Amino acid sequence: MPSLLLSIDIGTTAVKAGCFTPEGKILGSSYVEYTLLHPAHLCIEHDANLWWSLSRQVVLEALSVSGISSDEIAALSISAQGISYVPVDEAGNPLHNVFSWMDTRAVEQTDRIRNLFVSQGEAFRRVGLHVVPTYTLPKILWLKDHHPEIFRAAHKFSTCLDFMNKRLVNRFITDYSIAGGTLAHDLDRLAWSDFVLEGTGVPKEKLPEINWGGTPLGELCPAAARELSLPDTVQVFLGGHDQECAALGAGLQNEEVSISLGTASILIAPLSVPTFDPSLRIPCYPHVEKDKFVLEAVVSAGGGSFKWLRDFYNSIACGAGGKPYDYDALVDLAMCAPVGANGVRFYPHFSGATAPYWNPNSTGVFHGLSLGSNLADVVRAVLEGWCYQLKSNLLVIEELTGKRERIVVFGGGVRNQRLQQLIASVFGRPVVVSYTSETALLGAAMLAGVGAGIYRDLDEAKTVVRQSSNYRDPEAQNIGRYQELYERYREIEDNQLQIL
Numbered sequence: 001m002p003s004l005l006l007s008i009d010i011g012t013t014a015v016k017a018g019c020f021t022p023e024g025k026i027l028g029s030s031y032v033e034y035t036l037l038h039p040a041h042l043c044i045e046h047d048a049n050l051w052w053s054l055s056r057q058v059v060l061e062a063l064s065v066s067g068i069s070s071d072e073i074a075a076l077s078i079s080a081q082g083i084s085y086v087p088v089d090e091a092g093n094p095l096h097n098v099f100s101w102m103d104t105r106a107v108e109q110t111d112r113i114r115n116l117f118v119s120q121g122e123a124f125r126r127v128g129l130h131v132v133p134t135y136t137l138p139k140i141l142w143l144k145d146h147h148p149e150i151f152r153a154a155h156k157f158s159t160c161l162d163f164m165n166k167r168l169v170n171r172f173i174t175d176y177s178i179a180g181g182t183l184a185h186d187l188d189r190l191a192w193s194d195f196v197l198e199g200t201g202v203p204k205e206k207l208p209e210i211n212w213g214g215t216p217l218g219e220l221c222p223a224a225a226r227e228l229s230l231p232d233t234v235q236v237f238l239g240g241h242d243q244e245c246a247a248l249g250a251g252l253q254n255e256e257v258s259i260s261l262g263t264a265s266i267l268i269a270p271l272s273v274p275t276f277d278p279s280l281r282i283p284c285y286p287h288v289e290k291d292k293f294v295l296e297a298v299v300s301a302g303g304g305s306f307k308w309l310r311d312f313y314n315s316i317a318c319g320a321g322g323k324p325y326d327y328d329a330l331v332d333l334a335m336c337a338p339v340g341a342n343g344v345r346f347y348p349h350f351s352g353a354t355a356p357y358w359n360p361n362s363t364g365v366f367h368g369l370s371l372g373s374n375l376a377d378v379v380r381a382v383l384e385g386w387c388y389q390l391k392s393n394l395l396v397i398e399e400l401t402g403k404r405e406r407i408v409v410f411g412g413g414v415r416n417q418r419l420q421q422l423i424a425s426v427f428g429r430p431v432v433v434s435y436t437s438e439t440a441l442l443g444a445a446m447l448a449g450v451g452a453g454i455y456r457d458l459d460e461a462k463t464v465v466r467q468s469s470n471y472r473d474p475e476a477q478n479i480g481r482y483q484e485l486y487e488r489y490r491e492i493e494d495n496q497l498q499i500l
Helices: 049-066 107-114 120-127 136-146 148-153 160-169 194-200 222-228 242-249 302-319 327-334 375-401 417-427 439-451 458-466 476-496
Strands: 004-010 014-020 026-033 073-080 085-088 156-159 173-175 209-211 216-219 235-237 256-261 265-271 284-286 293-299 345-347 365-367 406-410 431-433 470-472
Touching: 004 049, 004 160, 004 242, 004 439, 014 049, 014 439, 026 049, 026 439, 049 160, 049 222, 073 160, 073 242, 073 439, 085 136, 085 148, 085 160, 107 136, 107 194, 120 194, 136 148, 136 156, 136 194, 156 160, 160 173, 160 216, 160 222, 160 235, 235 439, 242 256, 242 265, 242 293, 242 406, 242 439, 242 458, 256 375, 265 375, 293 375, 302 327, 302 375, 327 375, 327 417, 345 375, 345 476, 375 417, 375 476, 406 417, 417 431, 417 470, 417 476, 439 458
Parallel strands: 004 073, 073 235, 173 209, 256 406, 406 431
Antiparallel strands: 004 014, 014 026, 085 156, 216 235, 256 265, 265 293, 284 293, 345 365, 431 470
C-alpha cells in the first residue's frame, strides 16, 4: 500500500517539491527559481502560470532524484505563500499577473479600508491585522479602480493555494491560514467578513472557499495526474500558509514558539483561541492546524541585515584584492569579539520597524561605534541585534500568552552551530533545532499524512519528526550578561532612537 508523501512549496521567488517517508526523511527534492516583475514603482508581479508549470517540473525532478515509483505516493499537499493573489476566469486562467505580497502600490485603497473602522484597534480586533498595503484586499481594490473590466470579469480573486488546488482537484479552495492574511477575513467568525467586503464593494462569491489545513479534497483530477506523472489515486489534502506549514514541519508544540531564520525572521506561537493584543503589536492568524491560531511576529530584515553586511563588506574587500567572507566565516569572526560586541549595538530596521513597533519610518542604526571598533565588533553587533529584536517579540508573546518553554528554530540560519548557541544564550532558554531545512515542505507532507491515515493525528506526526531534532542549551555564564545587555539595548532604542 502506498505510504510516501509528496508536497509542493510555492514560495515568493521559487517552487520546490519534496518526497518524504512517514518518519519525515526526505528522499528527493527539487528547486527552481522564477523572476519577479517590477512594472512600476512599488509594483511587484509575476506570471501565475509559472506556479503550475514549475510545480510540474519540480515534482518530476523530485521523483526522479528519489528513485521511487510514483505508485508509492499516497498523498499530496501544498505549502503556499500568503497574501499574493491573481484574478482568474472560471477555468482558473489568469486575467492579470499575480499581485505579489511584496507589492505595496495600493496606498490610497488601504486608506479607504482603514476608514471603514472606528479605530485601528477595531480593525485589529476584527481582522487580526494592521491595515497596510501589503495585504490582499487593498490590491483587489486597486484592480477595481484601475482595471474595472478585469475586476468584473474575474470569477475568483485567487490565492496561490486555491489557484493550485483548482489544477489539482478542479476546486477553488484555500485554507484559513491564507485567508487570515487578506484583510477580508473575520477572525472571530472564521469566515469572509461581510462588513469589510460590503464596505469595499468586493463580491464574496469572487473569493475562494475556506477550510482547515488537512481537509481532504479528493483524488487528483485526470489532467493533473497526467501532467505530474502520478496515479490519479493519489489523495490531495488542503495545505496552508508556508510559515505555518514550516512551524508544523519543525514539530512546534503548544508551549513553544518557533523562529524561522531567513531573510525575514518570523516568530510563531500556537494558540487554542484567537488572542487580541490590546497594544496592537503582534497580529493573530488562524493556524494550519484545525481549530488553532497563532500569534505571528515578523522581523523583516533580521537575516537580511546579515546578508547586507556580508555583501557590503565583500564589495569593499574584493575591490581591494582581499578575501571575501561567507556566512560561516563571518560568524566565526563575530565570536572573536566579546559578548556585547565592545559596546556596539545594531538595530536592523532596514525596511522600517515591523513587529512589535510598526514604524515604517525607522531605519537601520549602528550605535556605540568608536575608533576602537573593528569588523568583529560590527559583525557580532549585527548578530546580537538580530537576536534582541526576536527576543523583544518573544517577550510580547509571553506577556499575552504566558511563558514559552522552548524555542524551535529552522531556516538557513540554523545551519551554524555558533549562531544556534547565540540564540539560546540571548533568549536564556533551550533551543530545538530542526534537522531539515525543508520544514515547509515537510509540514505540508504531514498534513497529507494525517489525512491519508499514515499518522493518527498531527500530535503524533510532530512527535515523529522531532525525533531527529538537535537541542542547544544556553551558556549559563552568559544568560545574566545577555539579559543586562538586552535591557540596555531596549533602553537605547526606546528612549534615544525613538523607534516606538
